[in-house]
Amino acid sequence: MEPKTVDYQKRICCAMNFISQNIERELSLEEIAASASFSAFHFHRIFKASVGETVASFTRRLRLESAASRLIATPNGDITTIAMECGFSSSQNFAKAFRKHFSLTPTEYRHSKIGHTLSKNENASLFQIRYDVDSVTRNLSNLTKKMKMNTEVKVLPESEVAYVRRMGAYGKETCQPAFIELMEYAGPRNLIAPGKMLAIYWDNPEVTPAEKCRFDACIMVPAGTVAEGQVCIQTIRGGSYVVHHAEVTEDAFQQAWQDAFVWLCDSGFEAGDGPCFELYQNNGMEHPEGKWLVDICIPLKEKV
Template sequence: MDIKEDSRKEYIARINRVMDFVGQNIDQTIDLARMAKIASFSPYHFHRIFLYVVGETPNDFILRIKLEKSGQLLHDNPKESVSDIAFKCGFVNISSFSRAFRNYFGMTTTEFRNQDKAVYVKNGIRYSKNCKAVSKIGKHPQQISPQFCSVEFKQLIIMDTKIEIKQMPELNLIYCRHMGAFNQIGQAYEKLFKWAAPRGLVTAATKTVTVYHDDPAITTINKVRQDASILIEGDVKVEGEIGKSTVPAGKYAVGHFEIKETEFEQAWNTMCAWLTESGYQPADSPTYEYYHNDYNEHPEHKFIVDICIPVKPL
């Protein structure tokens, strides 16, 4: 038994439970004592442990999650009032929300809402629907050549695929969380399969799912939370870094793709471009990728994957 490694996994699992609770109760006021109880630590030790594991204090984490969620809602729900969004994100009054929002984003809610929304990504730069480079928090967009704002640009980043509105079932999952660059999530899947295989949870029929909790157009990439997940039936007792989660049933825009590892950015661009002309807007549930195969067994090493975005009518 590796006591040091087991201890590290247990600490991460407890912090993940707190993060999950905050995300599921974003409309509430959550104090340190409540978070510490969820993590089974004293408030004094919890504060220090959370800061060490996450890299920000519990209160800073909660404020950031609430503000970034409000920014996402401002863009995704143009008809919803600022005050309703503030209360939905757990702020008790509009004045405190407005101050906190301006301090974090460097602009008012009106200025933020009037900004072009990032729809496409190309080489790490985000673009609006009219191909204008869009800044993220504290970052300035790079200058781009005018040639990019053309039909050729859209052809370069949009795939020809079938996208449908579907009623998707509830997903019961076990997960290993990854925070950071998207192309590093394989490490979390390795940990998940290493834990799940000896317990008989990995078969030829096993389906994997990557669940996304943050909007990368708003959240800096090193803090974007992604869950490497396996679909399960029934109850599974988890431990260490492995947690349990549920993605709710609901209406989703589903795009079916057969793509190489380097083409995920283009596939997501296709989904986002379609959404802007669909008559739908994003709903509040997490987005996810549902994989139908093991890409290592594909003759061209391609992923057969459904990209699923929760939606509701505009």
């Protein structure tokens, strides 16, 4: 029975990814099921048993959380446009669903978040960065000069990765076990190399319940690599990214993310909808000073 259970877990991850990647449009149950090679007949039961939410509830929550993230990231962004980009049919439907989920209107929610201080966590994703708008404005010039040599826009190639997914609050308790399990797969296959390890943060811990946040420990693999055990395979999209190069100790990752985000705000570029990730150029645990050489990678919206 175990191989079937493992296979279900992998395919449910594919379905979750498919929903995330198509959050702006209405997806049929058949379409989602097909993305993970399921028959639609029992798919809704399998999905709920694995995820703890129905397909509809999961999709609705991701849409609302995506909208909430955009409200924070674009303080002057048009709320109706954000609603439409996140798959809502009208601003009225969006406002009603948003208030029911967050107990605030979209405008109230935006005002409640802007200006909050940075929360302190051991690991950070793009969405963990909260900033004081006035403070950023005052210091933007100096920060931009400081980061100019460390940040660039690069076109990254599409990459196939093997990954282990964990659900839970972003931090050592969630991330470390995922990487340990991934290393047990990658080590015997000689896949470990500098610049091949990634950490993907799918959700916004500002708006997503901690226990529902998705974290992927990843390693780049050759095309055609076969998934085994709990290890799944996915493709990281190629395209334009902000890449911020940092040399940090374990307690300084959040500052690196803040620096990358401040640079993005001043750059004139617009963040895309794909997940952001950390790309590791070394193993900080083997560095004499405990420093990690990491690239903070934020996807950009491609020009039409």
